[in-house]
Amino acid sequence: MCKIYFYLFFFLSMVFFNLSIYFSLMDYFFVFEYNFMVINSMFISMVMFFDWMSLLFMSFVLFISSMVILYSEEYMHGDYNLNRFILLVVMFVLSMMLLIISPNLISILLGWDGLGLVSYCLVIYYQNIKSYNAGMLTALTNRVGDVALLMSIAWMMNFGSWNFIFYLDLMKDDFCMQLISLMVVLAAMTKSAQIPFSSWLPAAMAAPTPVSSLVHSSTLVTAGVYLLIRFSDSFSCNLMFYLLFFSMMTMFMSGLGANYEFDLKKIIALSTLSQLGLMMSILSLGSTDLAFFHLLTHALFKALLFMCAGLIIHNFNNMQDIRYLGGLINQMPVSVTLMMICNLSLCGLPFLSGFYSKDLIVEFMSMNYLNMFVYMIFYVSIGLTVCYSFRLSYYLLFGSYNYICISNMVEMNGLMLKGMFGLIFLVVMMGSILSWLIFIRPYFIFLPFYMKIMTLLFIFMGIVIGSEMFIINFNYKKNNFLNLKFYLGLMWNMPFISTILIYSNSLFLGSFSLKISDQGWLEFYGSKNLSLNMIGLLSFFQFLSMNHLKLWMLMVMIWVGCYFIFI
Secondary structure: OHHHHHHHHHHHHHHHHHHHHHHHHHOOOEEEEEEEEEEOOEEEEEEEEEOHHHHHHHHHHHHHHHHHHHHHHHHOOOOOOHHHHHHHHHHHHHHHHHHHOOOEHHHHHHHHHHHHHHHHHHHOOOOOHHHHHHHHHHHHHHHHHHHHHHHHHHHHHHHOOOEHHHOOOHHHOOHHHHHHHHHHHHHHHHHOOOOOOOOHHHHHHHOOHHHHHHHOOOOHHHHHHHHHHHHHHHOOHHHHHHHHHHHHHHHHHHHHHHOOOOEHHHHHHHHHHHHHHHHHHHHHOOOHHHHHHHHHHHHHHHHHHHHHHHHHHHHOOOOOEHHHOOOHHHHOHHHHHHHHHHHHHHHOOOOOHHHHHHHHHHHHHHHOOOOHHHHHHHHHHHHHHHHHHHHHHHHHHOOOOOOOOOOOOOOOOHHHHHHHHHHHHHHHHHHHHHHHHHOOOOOOOOOOHHHHOHHHHHHHHHHHHHHHHHHHHHHOOOOOOHHHHHHHHOOOOHHHHHOHHHHHHHHHHHHHHHHHHHHHHHHHHOHHHHHHHHHHHHHHHHHHHOOOHHHHHHHHHHHHHHHHHHO
């Protein structure tokens, strides 16, 4: 089954990639519409929209999925339910396909809910308490976005159709359409894990690593960004301003938190969150092409980064704490080399694929009239990205098994390495290729010299600070500012806010009402007290009936006396 879906997805990926180039050159787009029925001037139809953007994104999703499925065959080897796992991954990809080609809110909701449901099944795949908690947090947080989409569907019934693509020009002026835009932004923020919905993304790392590779590169978390790209013509200036603030804070918070994290997969998950904040922020500044460009390049190197992490975890007997790793360049040279290339691409080092999108985004931001706060948050977040990437590299490369001793580590993972080598060429070259394919006219951004080299300056500053953080965290036993480290490492206490703060008050009120009513006054004046009184009366009458004749005669005399007195 792995081989079948690998070849199928790979072939479809090549077909869609060539079609997207053709559509882009010829400026084509196709809309396929099938009307089911018309009820009171409301058109119920199935619509599919194909243009260069949807075809290109589908080709990337299918290509990454094919490599992940090839990788999964060896990673999940020995699992009794491997076919079920592969079918879940295929359902995940098909849900994403439906979302990509839909200009209709109903079919978008089908793909959106399909992603949420299958992601829940995949997060709880390893059946333990941690996975169940992470799955519930993921599912319930995404339900907020589903409800927002349902509300936007209800509002769009006023316009006679759910095909939002026909109403984008109306949305800036009409109040109802502004409400729909607000609901769509809320849905996208939950799916792409922006503040205050960020806590589910690191928790979803309980899923198997191939799923994490697929989720964090091109499917679940990118669905929100892709939806906003499609809706971008309808957003008002105020909405874009608020989206810019939340996305910048997400970018800054996740970059800061990754520097204090020791779980290998969570560090990469927080880097995904940082890049999603970067995509959202440049989208809110008005450049959808740049957001889409970074979406594609990020999908490539993030998928490969997770594959490398999964190979390291697999060879270390499921060890994910980076403090236990070290000296991998001697034992696993190929995997670590690929991981370093992905890390450098993530940092935006010239001339890897991440550089072309990231540098262009920062220079485009520098051309806008923005305040100093936005400008500094952008550049500091870029420095933090380099900082946690090099901190991770130092932990993996230096030292010889820092806290544990494992010998005879052999890098013999044929299919996993084949899946990884399928992506490495694109990680190096695709940024340059896409910059020619996506932008018909090349961007020329003229900036002063100090602003032009600001990105490189922050990259080198991040390298220095990352190496210093490795030395401080590893060599010094005394932990100063421990509370501050916990606060920064726990994403500004967002996991507590999303879980304990929400349900603890409800549980307290429930137990309080239970004690006051069901087990309190209601119990005293209700069934419990009634039964006690009945038992008392019955025991009294039983005492009377079981006693001597003199007691009966005494009661008769009392009743007769009372009768004569009152008469």
